[in-house]
Amino acid sequence: MSAPRPRPIGLLTATLALLRKDLLIEWRTRARLNAIIFFALATLLMFSFALGPDTKLLEKNAGGYFWLAILFASVLALGESFRVESENACMDGIRLAPADARAIFLSKALGNTLLLTALGALLVPVMVALYGVSIVTSVADLGLILLLGCLALSAPGTVYAAISSNARARDVLLPLLLFPLVIPALLSAAKATTLVLQGDPMNQFGSWAGLLGGFNLIYWSVGFLLFPRIIED
């Protein structure tokens, strides 16, 4: 009689275990979060230096600058999220576990979303102070857009980070693949943020949030389905 085969681990259990592992690494080093916070802060400052101290212009475009800072920081965060796995061949170890490979996608994408949302939450007060904007409609709306926008950057970003982390010239490749893809998400997140900051007389907030939701639905499903093919050997 052969030994009983180990019971496969459920998708949710595996996802949570991997997410916990990633967050623990993040918490113990705090290297990634610190790096992207200072990078994003520097980006926000750079916009005002590049454009000159025109407060009206900065205030008008604050939503766009805010999301560009998050986008640039996300490239660093996404690239780094797979670098920890390529050291000591950790990815091979994870793949050996009798668990669904899609759990790796879910945990990485959720981890990136959490990191970017935390970054965004820290950037909001800085943006308010630097660009002289105020939150006109509601903080809940801003939080919703922040979450949806970070989800939208993380799903395709995780797929592309997994690819580019194994390719040559990965630092060039990730933004080259990711930027054109996330333009619809970036556009709707920036528009919706501007509406939160400057008032929404035409009631357009819902449609931009809906567009972001649709983007998320497409890319989370496509990433979930295709990810196992990327990491198979």
Add this chain to the structure above:
Amino acid sequence: MGKFIKWGLLALSLAVLATGWWLGLAWAPPDREMGDVQRIMYVHVPLQWAAMVAMFVNFVAAVSYMFKASWKLDATAEASAEVGLVLGTAGMITGAIWGRPTWGVYWSWDPRLTSQAIMLVAYTGYLVLRRFVEDPEKRATWSSVVAIIGAINLPIVWFSVRWWRSLHQVQSTPKTVDPEMTLALRVSAFGMLFITVWFLVARYRQALAERQAEVALPDAVPSDLAAASGANSSRVA
């Protein structure tokens, strides 16, 4: 490459294209408002259609590769992305040439133009990825994933003129242009389609030959496989 395809299809497509463009330049009437400037449509619209066809071939090849790993599908994907990118870029340049006298600007941030620019950058990224991955099997799988994700753009480009009514007019099709222009447009489009097929076949054969030369190298195949079945085989057929 077969003699018929190499010379016959090329001669046929050049003849059809020349006929279509002659019809467009000399036979079809000038546009009521734009005059002779509008005649660039017989070049611009077929280019964009052919680009869409090539991008769609790329998508189909990428999806098929997910189900059946084959070098032929990979070569088809590579060929169609390159041909589509060249045609789409030419289409965008001819659009800009037309835009300057008609709209007064070479470029406008209209949804159609913007979405096509995004599409071209996305396919450039796809081709760059192909150059940066050495392992042919990984390259084929990863680029298929990127192609599938990128193809979500295609319907956005196609329908953008209907979803957001702005500067760019709706598609010029036999249904939307004057009946007297239909023949010239149809013939030009078929000529462009034939020449696209010719380009695709030529590039496909080249890509396939490159791939076969690549996997014939001993270090491209897993060592155990190379030892078991000779250096000329690989896991994908």
